[in-house]
Amino acid sequence: MFTQRQPSIRKKASIGKLDLIEAAPKLNIEINRNRIARRLILNNSMRIVFLIATSLGIVILAILLYRIITDSIGWLNLDFLRGNLSIFPERAGIKGVIIGSVWLMLIVIPVTLVLGVSTAIYLEEYAAESRFQTLIKVNISNLASVPSVIFGLLGLAVFGRMLNLGSSILSGGLTLSLLVLPIIVVASQEAIKAVPGFLREASYAMGADKWMTVRKVVLPVALPGILTGSILAMSRAIGETAPLVVLGIPTLILRIPNSVMDDFTALPIQIYYWTLDTVLTREYANLAAATIVVLLAILFGMNAIAIIIRNKFETKF
Amino acid sequence: MINEEKVLSKPIFSVNDLSLWYGEEQALKKINLSIANNQVTAIIGPSGCGKSTFIKTLNRMVENIPIVKVDGDILYHQKSVFSNEMSVEELRTRVGMVFQKPNPFPKSIYENVVYGPKIHGIKDKYLLMEIAENSLKRAALWDEVKDRLKKNALSLSGGQQQRLCIARALAVSPDVLLMDEPTSALDPIATGRIEDLILDLKQEYTIVIVTHSMQQAARISDKTAFFLMGELIEYDDTQKIFSNPTNKKTEDYITGRFG
Numbered sequence: 001m002f003t004q005r006q007p008s009i010r011k012k013a014s015i016g017k018l019d020l021i022e023a024a025p026k027l028n029i030e031i032n033r034n035r036i037a038r039r040l041i042l043n044n045s046m047r048i049v050f051l052i053a054t055s056l057g058i059v060i061l062a063i064l065l066y067r068i069i070t071d072s073i074g075w076l077n078l079d080f081l082r083g084n085l086s087i088f089p090e091r092a093g094i095k096g097v098i099i100g101s102v103w104l105m106l107i108v109i110p111v112t113l114v115l116g117v118s119t120a121i122y123l124e125e126y127a128a129e130s131r132f133q134t135l136i137k138v139n140i141s142n143l144a145s146v147p148s149v150i151f152g153l154l155g156l157a158v159f160g161r162m163l164n165l166g167s168s169i170l171s172g173g174l175t176l177s178l179l180v181l182p183i184i185v186v187a188s189q190e191a192i193k194a195v196p197g198f199l200r201e202a203s204y205a206m207g208a209d210k211w212m213t214v215r216k217v218v219l220p221v222a223l224p225g226i227l228t229g230s231i232l233a234m235s236r237a238i239g240e241t242a243p244l245v246v247l248g249i250p251t252l253i254l255r256i257p258n259s260v261m262d263d264f265t266a267l268p269i270q271i272y273y274w275t276l277d278t279v280l281t282r283e284y285a286n287l288a289a290a291t292i293v294v295l296l297a298i299l300f301g302m303n304a305i306a307i308i309i310r311n312k313f314e315t316k317f
Numbered sequence: 318m319i320n321e322e323k324v325l326s327k328p329i330f331s332v333n334d335l336s337l338w339y340g341e342e343q344a345l346k347k348i349n350l351s352i353a354n355n356q357v358t359a360i361i362g363p364s365g366c367g368k369s370t371f372i373k374t375l376n377r378m379v380e381n382i383p384i385v386k387v388d389g390d391i392l393y394h395q396k397s398v399f400s401n402e403m404s405v406e407e408l409r410t411r412v413g414m415v416f417q418k419p420n421p422f423p424k425s426i427y428e429n430v431v432y433g434p435k436i437h438g439i440k441d442k443y444l445l446m447e448i449a450e451n452s453l454k455r456a457a458l459w460d461e462v463k464d465r466l467k468k469n470a471l472s473l474s475g476g477q478q479q480r481l482c483i484a485r486a487l488a489v490s491p492d493v494l495l496m497d498e499p500t501s502a503l504d505p506i507a508t509g510r511i512e513d514l515i516l517d518l519k520q521e522y523t524i525v526i527v528t529h530s531m532q533q534a535a536r537i538s539d540k541t542a543f544f545l546m547g548e549l550i551e552y553d554d555t556q557k558i559f560s561n562p563t564n565k566k567t568e569d570y571i572t573g574r575f576g
Contacts, residue, residue, distance in 0.1 A: 128383055129383060196420075198416060198418060198420040199420060199422060201381070201416065202416065202421075202482070202485075203422075203432070203436075204378065204409065205376065205378060205409055205413065205414040205486070206409065206410070206413070206432060206433040206436065206485070206486070206489060207406040207407065207408075207409040207410035207433070207436075207437065207489065208406070208436045209406055212436045216432070216435075216436065217422060220424075221423060315423040317423075317471075
């Protein structure tokens with residue numbers, strides 16, 4: 001086998017090329033056939049291990065979906081989507097809840113896109129490589145992994161109390177914006193970084209300044225990546241509960257919000273409250289399940305859009 | 318060394334004692350040379366000799382690398398390119414550049430050509446179309462693309478992409494065209510077309526071309542500069558360099574003894 005003969009190869013290699021060719025070791029076909037057979041067995045068993053690991057996740061997800069969907073059957077219908085909240089389960093609908101979530105998105109989308117993309121452009125295109133810039137980058141990455149309840153506390157202190165916005169849509173929207181801002185910054189940075197340097201070079205060589213280059217070359221190429229990241233960040237925001245609970249969103253609101261200063265409730269928080277109150281009224285569990293289905297449908301839809309954008313508009317060089 | 322008797326009456330570029338460092342490492346050592354109007358000047362030399370660095374200092378593209386330090390001066394039309402009189406943006410409008418690898422924008426052919434005029438403020442659609450047609454004709458690409466100007470530039474072949482990049486550079490009417498090994502990524506036929514094009518363009522533009530191929534330098538250039546380890550070894554008429562070089566190192570290089 002190879003191992004036994006290798007030292008002699010090394011010695012001969014220093015003598016000359018011809019010697020090396022003569023000393024080329026030969027594999028023992030019989031021994032090697034056994035080894036290959038053993039390796040193939042290991043190969044197959046590893047495949048099974050990985051398959052089990054993968055299916056475990058899928059099975060748990062399937063059980064979850066099955067339970068939620070069976071619980072929601074009979075409760076999830078058009079009346080449920082169109083109706084207002086009520087303390088009587090049979091009459092309760094989530095129109096106001098969906099509208100609350102839409103209002104939140106109307107705050108989160110513009111705020112995070114403008115702030116997030118601007119930050120990413122500044123960090124990637126304008127800020128020279130310096131310790132300060134590295135410090136900011138590391139901190140933004142760290143912020144992305146701060147627990148959401150902390151952002152809720154920050155939102156409560158700054159927007160709720162200091163700016164006196166209470167538990168309004170504006171207050172909730174800004175809190176959620178803070179929460180997903182780091183995610184959008186990081187995603188946009190990655191998308192901008194992925195724009196090949198030779199495109200920037202081409203633009204600068206034509207006498208373009210930085211802003212022109214960013215606007216006309218970098219952003220159009222980075223846009224699919226930025227949008228994909230943003231949509232994923234939005235689906236995080238639309239499903240977050242903890243920050244809104246901390247803000248003190250009222251448990252039952254019968255009025256549908258129609259301005260950013262109104263109090264509101266949103267899908268995840270309504271799921272949370274209904275689940276909590278299941279001890280009082282058992283049917284609330286079904287309402288929560290039906291709302292979860294609606295939320296999941298929205299999330300899957302957003303993820304699908306993100307995948308479509310990525311596949312369809314990304315430029316390959 | 319440098320042929321002092323043939324001092325050019327009106328050089329477009331005069332490079333005086335130009336030195337350049339990447340951090341601690343010196344890439345150019347006291348370069349002195351003049352580049353004449355409406356001529357093709359070839360820069361040859363082995364890899365890492367500083368030839369690409371040199372032409373990138375002519376339009377100050379080299380300064381995009383943050384650790385670069387430059388000493389000495391470059392006069393463009395008797396004016397220092399480093400002075401405040403001329404912005405980098407203006408310099409690069411008048412001194413265009415074509416890169417080693419074709420780098421069209423992932424936009425339509427038309428949008429690629431009018432990129433320069435547009436960023437410099439031309440909005441008139443008819444004027445832009447006229448510029449596009451004119452530039453594509455000069456780059457000998459018009460006949461091949463006139464029916465598909467709205468198609469994505471990345472759908473063109475490598476050679477067509479490179480001619481598109483030349484058209485794009487010409488669209489802002491520069492008077493110098495810097496070419497950094499423009500044919501190194503192309504097949505021989507596409508290379509031949511670019512070389513023919515360079516000979517045509519010479520009537521109206523001054524061309525400085527970095528090339529790895531000595532045959533290419535011999536075929537298309539009027540003057541040749543030989544760089545080695547960041548130094549300008551010899552600069553003379555191309556014919557003289559390739560038939561009777563003064564410096565032993567130049568002779569060794571062009572006869573293929575190294576590099």
